[in-house]
Amino acid sequence: MNKVALVTGGTGGIGQATAHCFLNQGISVVILDIDEEKGKAACEELSGSGGDVTFVRCDVSNEEEVKNACQKAAETYGQIDILVNNAGIGNNETTLTEMSLFEWQKVIDVNLTGVFLGMKHSIPFMRKNGGAIVNVSSLLGFKGKKFVAPYNASKAGVITLTKNAALEYGRDRIRVNAVAPGVIDTSIVDGWRTHEEKWKIISTANALKRVGEAQEVAHAIEFLASDKASYITGTTLMVDGGGLTY
Numbered sequence: 001m002n003k004v005a006l007v008t009g010g011t012g013g014i015g016q017a018t019a020h021c022f023l024n025q026g027i028s029v030v031i032l033d034i035d036e037e038k039g040k041a042a043c044e045e046l047s048g049s050g051g052d053v054t055f056v057r058c059d060v061s062n063e064e065e066v067k068n069a070c071q072k073a074a075e076t077y078g079q080i081d082i083l084v085n086n087a088g089i090g091n092n093e094t095t096l097t098e099m100s101l102f103e104w105q106k107v108i109d110v111n112l113t114g115v116f117l118g119m120k121h122s123i124p125f126m127r128k129n130g131g132a133i134v135n136v137s138s139l140l141g142f143k144g145k146k147f148v149a150p151y152n153a154s155k156a157g158v159i160t161l162t163k164n165a166a167l168e169y170g171r172d173r174i175r176v177n178a179v180a181p182g183v184i185d186t187s188i189v190d191g192w193r194t195h196e197e198k199w200k201i202i203s204t205a206n207a208l209k210r211v212g213e214a215q216e217v218a219h220a221i222e223f224l225a226s227d228k229a230s231y232i233t234g235t236t237l238m239v240d241g242g243g244l245t246y
Helices: 013-024 035-046 063-077 101-125 149-172 187-193 197-202 214-225
Strands: 004-008 030-034 053-057 082-084 132-134 173-181 236-239
Touching: 004 013, 004 063, 004 101, 013 035, 013 082, 013 214, 030 035, 035 053, 053 063, 063 101, 082 214, 101 132, 101 149, 132 149, 132 214, 132 236, 149 173, 149 197, 173 197, 173 214, 187 197, 214 236
Parallel strands: 004 030, 004 082, 030 053, 082 132, 132 173, 173 236
Antiparallel strands: none
C-alpha cells in the first residue's frame, strides 16, 4: 500500500517542492493550506506531473480545522504515514517594545502552535504502523536576529518540540525530526529583495555564498521522512549553506 503524506503550507515554495518529491516516489499527498485558491492551483499543477494529490483547506492555528483535516485524510486513505509541518509566517520587522501582542501571538500560533496541533492530531493515525514527522524550523531558531523576535522564538520552539515528540513517540516507531533552512528563494524573502544592499549581505551570509532553493530543502525533508533515515530521530538537519557556521 502506498504511503500517505500530509504537507502543511503546501501551496508553494518548500511545501510544494516537498509534495512534488513525495509524488515522484508514489506517495499520496494531502496538502493543507489556509489559501483555498492557491491550494486548488497547486493541486492542479502537481497532478499534471502524475500522482495522487488532494487539497484540504486548513488554518493550522485552529485546532478544530487541523483535527478535521487529519481525520479526513485518514478516512480517505485509511492511514497517515508522514507529516510535514511546513506552514509558517514572518512578522513585520520591529522592536520588542513596539510590537503588538496580536502580531506576536499570530506568529507563535502559526509557526509553533501549528506544529503542535499537526503532531497532536496526526500521531494517533500513525501509531498502528509507525510514521515520520518532519517539522520545518529555521536557521533563525539557532541564532538571534534583530526585529524578528516572534519568528526567532517560534522556530527555536520547534526545535525543542521536535525533541520532545521524538522521545514520547519513539516506542510507537514514530520518528520526529526537523530541518532548519537558511535563506531560501521563496516568497518569504521577497521583501528583502527590494533593498539591494541589504539583500546582497543576507543572500551571501553563508559558506556557499548563495541563496538556497526550495528543492534543496525538500530533498532534506524527503530523506528524513524516508526509510533511509530509519535510525534518525530527535535531530535538526541544517539546510543553510553553512549559515550557522558563518
